[in-house]
Every structure is written in structure tokens, then in C-alpha cells.
Amino acid sequence: MNNRLWLNSLLALGALVLGIVYFAAPDDQDHEARYQNTTSLQAEDVQRIRLQRRDEDDIVLRRRDSAWRIESPLSLPANPKRVETLLQLLRQEHHGRFTRDQVKLHEIGLDNPRVAVQYDDLRMAFGHTDPLSRRRYVLIQDQVYLLEDRHFADLVAQLDAYIDLRLLRDGEQLVSLKLPEIKLLRGEEGWRLQSAHQPNSGDDILRLIQTWQTASALEVEAQDTLNASPTGVIELGLEQAPPIRLQIIRRHPDLILWRPDLGLRYHFTPHQARQMLELSPDRD
Secondary structure (H helix, E strand, C coil): CCHHHHHHHHHHHHHHHHHHHHHHCCCHHHHHHHHHHHCCCCHHHCCEEEEEECCCCCEEEEEECCEEEEEECCCEEECHHHHHHHHHCCCCCEEEEEEHHHCCHHHCCCCCCCEEEEECCEEEEEEEECCCCCCEEEEECCEEEEECCCCHHHHCCCHHHHECCECCCCCCCEEEEECCCCEEEEECCEEEECCCCCCCCHHHHHHHHHHHHCCECCEEEECCCCCCCCCEEEEEEECCEEEEEEEEEECCCCEEEEECCCCEEEEECHHHHHHHHCCCCCCC
16 A cells, blocks of 8 residues: 555544544533523522422422421421432433423333422422433423433432431520530630539530531431430520420430420431530540
8 A cells, every 4th residue: 555545544534533523522502501401490599399209298398598498297407418409400411302292101100200399380200210321211391301310319218318417507506505414604705614524625615515516417317206215304505596405315325316396316326426425535
């Protein structure tokens, strides 16, 4: 093969490679369109979410100012991370779109969907996953989309998973803390110890207060009544709000607290138990 033929072959191969790269590369406008066309509803505009699961009670969440609450079947503070997961579903990149007339809804699980989420007036119904791409069919109004199957486990989670894990909400500030062996009070000069127990350093008090201020349980469950007698009481004094009273159900190895006014049972790990009940948990 002479040099001219080699050169022409290389040029043709180069043009073919460039063509493949050009057509295979994602187009920015198309990429943005896939985001925008799934739904135009903005997460910050949503005021009410209804999570509908087949053969189960609906879970209704409502925005109250800047916080979300479970409105039904119980009235409780909502887990903000779970709510954020639901809101993320509004803006997903789709990998295929069809009109409902182009598909057989009963074949892809959308004639009687297992899960649907109602955002104000917008409804998203979730069907089966595509066997090849493992993406999920989602019906939004009269369009069927193929979306990444990232959050279906959250959609089928039980009510307890949507309850706020935190003991204190945004804006609730401690002014006193009464534990079985330790009592702390915030004054003009800061926090001071009221009990006979002496901390190893002033930092111990601040650490203990911060631990309770930001405490978040490993899990929480709705429980109206107790099956066991409490072994102690904890009181969290709040600024411009009634105190929160917690009953100690178990201290070892993990910590279980019950809040009677909300009917909630909080589970904390053994490490959290030491951090929450001792002034110097990391010292002998």
C-alpha cells in the first residue's frame, strides 16, 4: 500500500472517530431539557406531599413555615432528610419518555401502582423497573418516564422512617438540663453545674449541652404506651417553650427514651448513651 493510500485511510479513520465522539457526547441543551421536562414543579414551592402505598395508610406531610410535619396518620415532626429525598424526585434526569398511549400500563405496573407521590396537584406514580436498564417507569400526568431507581426504598419505608430523629427542632434552645445525676442551668455568665458532681473541666459542660442540643436517635418509633416501667426522668428546659420530659426506659447497653407527649420512643447507640449521660465519657 503506497503512502497516499495510507494517508487517505488514516484521514478517513480520524473522521470516523471524530464523528463517533461528536454524536456520542451529551448535548448540554438536551441534558438540561431532560432535567426540566420531567416536571416543572419546584421543590421550594411544594406545600403538601401525600405518599400513597398500596394496602397501607397514606402518609401526608405538610410544610409549616420552614419545617415539615407529618399530618396523617399521626401528627408528628417529619424527618427533614426523608422529605428532601421526596422533593429530589421532582428534578431527575430521565432516560426515556413516552405518552401513556404508547405503553401498556398494566405491563409496567402503572395500572395499579404500588407507590404514588402527590405533590400539591402533581402526581407521580411508580411502576416496575425495566429489566434491561434497571430504571423505573414513572407516570407523571400523561407522560411515562424512565428514571434512575435511586429512592424506591424510601418510598416504601414505614411511617417510623418519616419521623424526625432529632430530640430538638430548629430554633429550640436549651436553658437547662436535668439528668438523673447531673443538673445544668444556663445563666448570664454561661452554663453552671447545680449538682454535687464536679466536671474535670469547664469544657465538659459545654460538650454535654452540645450533645443534647444536637442529639439525633439511631431510630425512632411511634408508641403511645409503655410496656415497661421507666428507670428515670430527663428534663430539657427550653427558651420560650415548655420543657420536654423524657422517660428512661433503658440505659445499658443502649439508651432508650420515651417522650410521652408525642408518643415517641427514641433509640440511641451505646456510644451515644455515654456521651449523653456522662460529663466525661472519654476519661477513666
